[in-house]
């Protein structure tokens with residue numbers, strides 16, 4: 581009985597070491613030409629490496645994670661996301677947050693751009709390894725880029741139109757689809773509906789079990 585805490589500590593430590601190695605590898609990655617000089621957003625600010633729930637968004641925002649180093653933090657999208665978390669009683673330190681790509685893609689004029697298919701492919705091993713290290717029970721895709729990236733990690737048939745906020749078994753965990761929490765989403769999905777969507781994901785993945 582007495583060795584249990586020591587064993588647990590060792591497991592946590594191995595998980596932390598694996599995560600640090602992954603973050604260091606990301607920091608040195610130069611696979612995507614237009615990401616040169618951008619921040620690789622994966623590190624202590626990403627959340628709890630033992631989190632039960634892992635969110636995947638699209639990409640670090642120019643005025644958000646690119647500046648703060650914290651996924652979904654520092655811009656209007658980050659504020660929306662943090663309000664959503666608070667509305668369901670979660671704190672950032674309860675969850676883990678990452679993106680389909682770890683760097684901020686910008687258009688030639690310097691605005692936020694969508695990641696290209698090639699960038700999503702290049703970055704996919706970081707997403708896959710992050711999920712393996714954190715080992716969450718529930719992965720929540722925030723938007724279509726996240727769904728596309730997660731389909732490369734393990735194939736799934738989820739779409740926002742047909743499977744919104746309906747967690748589905750996805751190998752040895754659950755996967756759910758939600759809209760990206762950008763200000764644009766409020767045009768067709770109210771803040772209250774987005775809170776209900778998130779609450780339903782969290783609740784259904786608990787009731788359907790591990």
Ligand code: SF4
Pocket residue numbers: 606609610611612615620681682683699702703704706
């Ligand atoms: S987006 Fe991913 S694969 Fe591309 S340079 Fe950044 S860390 Fe590397």
